[in-house]
Amino acid sequence: MVKIIDGKALAKQENEKTAHRVEKLKQKGIVPGLAVILAGEDPASLVYVRNKQRKAEKLGIYSIQKNFPATVDQATLLQTIEALNDDPKVHGILVQEPLPKHLNGQALVAAIDPQKDVDGFHPLNVGKLYNHLPGNYPVACTPRGIITMLDSLNFNYVGAKVAIVGRSILVGRPMQALLINRDATVTMIGRQTPDPAAIIKDADLVIVATGKANFLTASMVKPGAVVIDVGINRTPEGKLVGDVNFEQVKAVASAITPVPGGVGPMTIASLMSQTVDLAEWSLENAKG
Numbered sequence: 001m002v003k004i005i006d007g008k009a010l011a012k013q014e015n016e017k018t019a020h021r022v023e024k025l026k027q028k029g030i031v032p033g034l035a036v037i038l039a040g041e042d043p044a045s046l047v048y049v050r051n052k053q054r055k056a057e058k059l060g061i062y063s064i065q066k067n068f069p070a071t072v073d074q075a076t077l078l079q080t081i082e083a084l085n086d087d088p089k090v091h092g093i094l095v096q097e098p099l100p101k102h103l104n105g106q107a108l109v110a111a112i113d114p115q116k117d118v119d120g121f122h123p124l125n126v127g128k129l130y131n132h133l134p135g136n137y138p139v140a141c142t143p144r145g146i147i148t149m150l151d152s153l154n155f156n157y158v159g160a161k162v163a164i165v166g167r168s169i170l171v172g173r174p175m176q177a178l179l180i181n182r183d184a185t186v187t188m189i190g191r192q193t194p195d196p197a198a199i200i201k202d203a204d205l206v207i208v209a210t211g212k213a214n215f216l217t218a219s220m221v222k223p224g225a226v227v228i229d230v231g232i233n234r235t236p237e238g239k240l241v242g243d244v245n246f247e248q249v250k251a252v253a254s255a256i257t258p259v260p261g262g263v264g265p266m267t268i269a270s271l272m273s274q275t276v277d278l279a280e281w282s283l284e285n286a287k288g
């Protein structure tokens, strides 16, 4: 019997833990703070940013939103990041993706204080993750949420064969690092990968982040594999679907995430808990 991994229920559990940690920090005189920078009016981004702000406020996290028109210039955003880096009320800063084409997102992320890099995209934090360094540093929120989901299944990482379809800095690459660090054997699939179907069919865990609706079908999946769908696509009728043909693949997989209600809610829950991590770590660093 396939297990449907309930991202909403897991996110609720995670958020309850986060609210409790916020209370404990407040007793020590610290209110965790999150700043979200949004450039432009991408409709999906407006929804995600509003959801982040609402969830932060619900959990007792201080939340700031910096909204700019799509025509905003790089210098204005860099000044905004510098001011937030210097603001002691802010523990986490993120720049919502995607950005308007004229902006250099990598330079913006690199300008964020690595200790406030709540998305875990700063090159220093990415480097720490890839080096599997000990100590505290943030990691990308979607992969972090996926690890929480896999942990909830007691997934056995050691020696597991994993196929990741999609190599973005938001999902595929940090996911690869988190899994390698847990001793899984990970194969990355991109557009130029020869015979991706053979790699996917051999995998115990398939993570799909292609942005192509219904990319993964039942015949591509090894019976009993775990399938994680990171895709968010709208059909012409306006229905939200993932990159996995859920109805087909659930008949073959041992566990699968739905869309909606899978990875998405866990991304936001991970962002909230990572904001609290950053606030806790800043307190530890201040103690020396």
Ligand SMILES: Nc1nc2c(c(=O)[nH]1)N[C@@H](CN(C=O)c1ccc(C(=O)N[C@@H](CCC(=O)O)C(=O)O)cc1)CN2
Binding pocket: 047, 048, 094, 095, 096, 097, 098, 119, 141, 142, 170, 232, 240, 259, 260, 261, 262, 263, 264, 265, 266, 267, 268
């Ligand atoms: N700076 C960042 N930009 C983006 C990230 C990110 O982690 N950091 N991830 C995505 C967007 N995203 C968060 O920012 C995100 C996407 C989807 C969801 C979600 O809860 N999805 C729901 C469906 C919501 C809907 O109706 O559209 C679900 O899957 O159930 C949360 C966060 C790209 N940009």
